Amino acid sequence: MSSLNIVILAAGKGKRMHSDKPKVLHTLAGRPLLQHVLDTAIQYAPGKTCVVYGHGGEAVPQAMAQYDASFVLQEPQLGTGHAVQQALPLLDDGGLVLVLYGDVPLTQPATLEKMFAQPDALTLLTLHLSHPAGYGRIVRDSSGNIKSIVEEKDATAEQRAIREVNTGILSVPTRLLRNWLAKLQNNNAQGEYYLTDIVAMAVAQGVAVHAVQPAHAWEVMGVNSKVQLAELERIWQHEQAHQLLLQGVTLADPARLDVRGKLVCGREVEIDVGCIFEGEVHLGNDVQVGAYSIIKNSSIAAGTRIAPYSHIDQAEIGENCRIGPYARLRPGSKLHDEVHIGNFVEVKNSEIAAQSKANHLSYIGDSSVGSRVNIGAGTITCNYDGANKHRTIIEDDVFIGSNTQLVAPVKIGRGATIGAGSTITLDAPENELTLARAKQITVPDWQRPTKEKK
Numbered sequence: 152m153s154s155l156n157i158v159i160l161a162a163g164k165g166k167r168m169h170s171d172k173p174k175v176l177h178t179l180a181g182r183p184l185l186q187h188v189l190d191t192a193i194q195y196a197p198g199k200t201c202v203v204y205g206h207g208g209e210a211v212p213q214a215m216a217q218y219d220a221s222f223v224l225q226e227p228q229l230g231t232g233h234a235v236q237q238a239l240p241l242l243d244d245g246g247l248v249l250v251l252y253g254d255v256p257l258t259q260p261a262t263l264e265k266m267f268a269q270p271d272a273l274t275l276l277t278l279h280l281s282h283p284a285g286y287g288r289i290v291r292d293s294s295g296n297i298k299s300i301v302e303e304k305d306a307t308a309e310q311r312a313i314r315e316v317n318t319g320i321l322s323v324p325t326r327l328l329r330n331w332l333a334k335l336q337n338n339n340a341q342g343e344y345y346l347t348d349i350v351a352m353a354v355a356q357g358v359a360v361h362a363v364q365p366a367h368a369w370e371v372m373g374v375n376s377k378v379q380l381a382e383l384e385r386i387w388q389h390e391q392a393h394q395l396l397l398q399g400v401t402l403a404d405p406a407r408l409d410v411r412g413k414l415v416c417g418r419e420v421e422i423d424v425g426c427i428f429e430g431e432v433h434l435g436n437d438v439q440v441g442a443y444s445i446i447k448n449s450s451i452a453a454g455t456r457i458a459p460y461s462h463i464d465q466a467e468i469g470e471n472c473r474i475g476p477y478a479r480l481r482p483g484s485k486l487h488d489e490v491h492i493g494n495f496v497e498v499k500n501s502e503i504a505a506q507s508k509a510n511h512l513s514y515i516g517d518s519s520v521g522s523r524v525n526i527g528a529g530t531i532t533c534n535y536d537g538a539n540k541h542r543t544i545i546e547d548d549v550f551i552g553s554n555t556q557l558v559a560p561v562k563i564g565r566g567a568t569i570g571a572g573s574t575i576t577l578d579a580p581e582n583e584l585t586l587a588r589a590k591q592i593t594v595p596d597w598q599r600p601t602k603e604k605k
């Protein structure tokens with residue numbers, strides 16, 4: 152194939168979404184609908200990718216600025232043929248144009264590849280439906296050759312009985328498309344320039360017209376309302392869960408899993424109910440994730456257990472760690488092997504070396520923690536002075552007593568012990584006991600107050 156141009160139609164208003172946001176920016180599995188289409192399209196490194204947008208001002212081009220795509224405004228919107236016309240000046244000649252839709256997010260690469268198989272033909276993506284209402288119908292002659300597409304509003308009763316429908320997705324040689332679009336008329340029931348009218352033109356000119364079908368009906372389902380968006384979200388989540396099960400992942404309930412991005416799992420991985428995975432998440436062999444955990448852009452190495460209700464964001468976790476329940480690992484947390492992070496412990500921008508433990512109620516921020524360190528319950532690294540952040544360094548084999556504040560910048564030397572309840576503002580020497588707290592006293596003859604009579 153000499154070149155592949157992709158045109159994505161995304162000018163529709165999406166009135167039934169009842170939202171001020173352009174329809175194609177509503178999210179499915181954590182990404183805008185249009186982003187799904189662009190992510191699929193760019194896999195083919197096409198000659199030109201062109202998005203035709205309409206409503207919402209510059210919101211669509213701005214939201215998709217990271218893509219190497221052109222954006223053309225279609226105003227007013229006079230139909231799908233008119234929409235593709237707006238993109239024509241930007242397309243390379245030679246090769247094919249593939250027309251996709253910003254509100255049809257889940258068309259799979261294998262299906263699109265079928266569309267490119269005939270570089271000299273017009274290829275339509277069609278579907279057989281038992282309830283074809285609302286769609287354009289594929290009209291074939293007595294030998295089964297495609298003759299035209301007729302829109303439902305223009306169809307005869309006989310044509311409405313046809314169950315093969317137009318999904319809208321098609322590929323067409325660019326050179327031919329230019330010719331045909333120039334000849335479009337809008338003398339039809341809706342007064343629109345129909346892209347679908349190019350089918351009859353191809354037939355009249357003796358250009359081959361083929362139809363291919365998607366592997367799954369959901370690949371061509373569009374989103375016009377929040378109802379359809381929610382339905383497609385469930386279909387896609389079900390599909391992703393199914394793929395994970397096929398790979399050998401154990402899911403306590405495939406209906407109670409949400410993957411909003413890419414989840415890569417090793418062998419013997421187990422995931423309990425209600426978990427959400429966002430961005431790119433890697434789970435190594437034998438990893439177990441407890442119920443209602445949320446894991447985003449993180450990697451978790453072999454044998455690690457995540458107990459329920461843990462939140463993990465941009466963290467790197469080593470092998471055989473024990474995390475949670477109710478642990479929170481924030482961006483920049485790097486845990487080496489066999490680290491334990493227990494309930495209500497928050498870690499941020501900190502590296503914790505092997506076999507160290509913070510099991511209860513602590514905040515570890517902007518810190519470097521050595522190996523075999525024990526951080527007692529209620530330990531806080533006071534990393535922020537109200538203006539700047541400072542680092543805490545805790546060397547190997549340190550024991551931090553419970554309810555200790557480490558006021559950064561501060562360093563606790565190798566093998567040091569910090570007495571419980573200390574507020575440490577100066578560096579603590581290696582291998583010594585350091586404590587910083589008022590001495591315990593007992594007040595002689597002290598009396599509890601008694602309630603006064605009125």
Ligand code: UD1
Nearest residue numbers: 160161162163228229230231234252286287317318319345
């Ligand atoms: C279109 C097809 C129909 C097909 C159906 C599948 C035509 C004439 N008809 O009909 O055969 O069965 O899709 O859903 O093509 N759009 C623009 N600019 C416009 C008009 C539409 O960008 O001026 C975009 C819309 O945002 C939408 C898509 O094109 O994403 C389809 O438009 P819509 O008006 O829904 O077409 P249908 O009438 O459903």
Ligand code: CA
Nearest residue numbers: 285319373375
């Ligand atoms: Ca439609």
